[in-house]
Amino acid sequence: MSKKRDLNIETIAIHAGMAHDSNSRAISPPLEASTNFEHDKKGFQEGDYIYTRNSNPNRDQLERVLASLEKGETCAAFSSGIAAMNSVFMSVEKGAHILIPEDLYHGSRSLLEKYSERWSIEYSTVDMTNLDQFEAAFNSNTTLVVLETPSNPLLLITDLKKAIGISKSKAAVVCVDNTFATPFNTNPIEFGADLVMHSTSKFLGGHSDILGGAIIAAKEDEFFQKIRTIQKSQGAVPSPRDCWLLSRSIRSFPYRMRAHNENAQKVAEFLETQQKVKKVNYPGLKSNSGYEIAVSQMRGFGGMISFLIDGDYTDTLSIVARAKIIRRATSLGGIESLWEHRRSTEGELSKTPGNLIRFSVGLEHIDDLISDLKLALNA
Numbered sequence: 001m002s003k004k005r006d007l008n009i010e011t012i013a014i015h016a017g018m019a020h021d022s023n024s025r026a027i028s029p030p031l032e033a034s035t036n037f038e039h040d041k042k043g044f045q046e047g048d049y050i051y052t053r054n055s056n057p058n059r060d061q062l063e064r065v066l067a068s069l070e071k072g073e074t075c076a077a078f079s080s081g082i083a084a085m086n087s088v089f090m091s092v093e094k095g096a097h098i099l100i101p102e103d104l105y106h107g108s109r110s111l112l113e114k115y116s117e118r119w120s121i122e123y124s125t126v127d128m129t130n131l132d133q134f135e136a137a138f139n140s141n142t143t144l145v146v147l148e149t150p151s152n153p154l155l156l157i158t159d160l161k162k163a164i165g166i167s168k169s170k171a172a173v174v175c176v177d178n179t180f181a182t183p184f185n186t187n188p189i190e191f192g193a194d195l196v197m198h199s200t201s202k203f204l205g206g207h208s209d210i211l212g213g214a215i216i217a218a219k220e221d222e223f224f225q226k227i228r229t230i231q232k233s234q235g236a237v238p239s240p241r242d243c244w245l246l247s248r249s250i251r252s253f254p255y256r257m258r259a260h261n262e263n264a265q266k267v268a269e270f271l272e273t274q275q276k277v278k279k280v281n282y283p284g285l286k287s288n289s290g291y292e293i294a295v296s297q298m299r300g301f302g303g304m305i306s307f308l309i310d311g312d313y314t315d316t317l318s319i320v321a322r323a324k325i326i327r328r329a330t331s332l333g334g335i336e337s338l339w340e341h342r343r344s345t346e347g348e349l350s351k352t353p354g355n356l357i358r359f360s361v362g363l364e365h366i367d368d369l370i371s372d373l374k375l376a377l378n379a
């Protein structure tokens with residue numbers, strides 16, 4: 001569906017990308033599981049479906065709705081967020097330098113740790129909340145910048161307009177990991193980003209039952225063509241069934257996200273009043289160092305919170321263990337509340353404080369969540 005019509009996100013999520021051409025006139029789009037498609041009598045024609053790895057009706061529909069949600073021109077869907085990020089790293093030229101934030105999602109960073117040498121590329125990390133340091137970190141061969149705001153697990157806020165402005169003045173391609181903010185709260189393309197990356201396993205899928213990723217591009221340019229080629233030729237693609245289920249989930253995503261924002265704000269404000277809690281990281285709190293920037297670039301502040309316990313590693317683990325409704329698990333963005341002692345998830349090399357809890361606030365009733373928090377915090 002055309003982005004020129006400027007529909008609101010609730011309407012885009014329900015109608016964008018739908019192809020109403022089924023003979024059955026079904027309202028819910030059919031799941032087309034076929035791996036292959038019959039050739040025309042005149043032979044294969046440009047634009048025809050041929051083989052599901054290359055393209056298929058369910059993936060095309062998913063890519064159209066994701067592109068519309070992020071106000072981009074095009075999208076490539078992948079089988080995981082990491083496969084999507086990998087396609088971006090593999091699209092830079094040999095000899096290039098990539099600039100990433102210090103606290104980039106650890107899986108994305110570990111791709112560079114493991115493969116940058118083999119790919120003959122360099123990378124370095126910088127604190128992107130400090131724009132002077134950020135600008136000074138560019139090299140003459142920096143061709144790609146990855147941004148992530150709010151970051152994981154500290155919920156640090158990067159000024160998108162300024163950071164993208166600096167990157168453009170150095171002619172670098174900018175890719176924003178928008179998994180935490182989601183297109184409900186921020187559209188990085190409106191601030192000049194070239195690419196938006198998603199782990200659709202999180203808020204877009206929203207039910208902790210689909211693994212997926214996507215790259216949305218502002219323009220169908222040469223860089224994006226490389227990503228598209230990697231998608232088709234390396235084959236880390238989602239199945240038609242996953243595409244179908246994900247676009248089904250996306251239809252209710254804006255309403256879920258509205259409630260995630262609302263519950264998380266209330267939980268963050270409650271946590272700030274608790275004696276056992278030393279510090280709450282949530283961009284919607286006035287006490288947050290990124291608050292002013294967050295207000296200027298986010299319509300809501302998201303469903304993710306992290307907080308520090310006034311206690312040690314063991315105290316923190318026991319608080320996490322005491323909750324009855326909030327479940328102990330990694331990942332995020334599902335309808336159910338999840339929290340985790342992040343340091344033990346990341347392992348002993350992790351720099352995350354031992355008294356930090358990362359909380360993905362779900363859609364349970366706020367009163368029940370607050371009662372559960374009281375139970376966990378006040379043993």
Ligand SMILES: *Cc1c(COP(=O)(O)O)cnc(C)c1O
Pocket residue numbers: 080081082083105107108152177179180198199200201202211212213
């Ligand atoms: C989960 C996540 C990823 C990785 O996505 P997968 O779908 O797990 O491969 C990347 N970035 C962020 C911010 C994430 O939360």
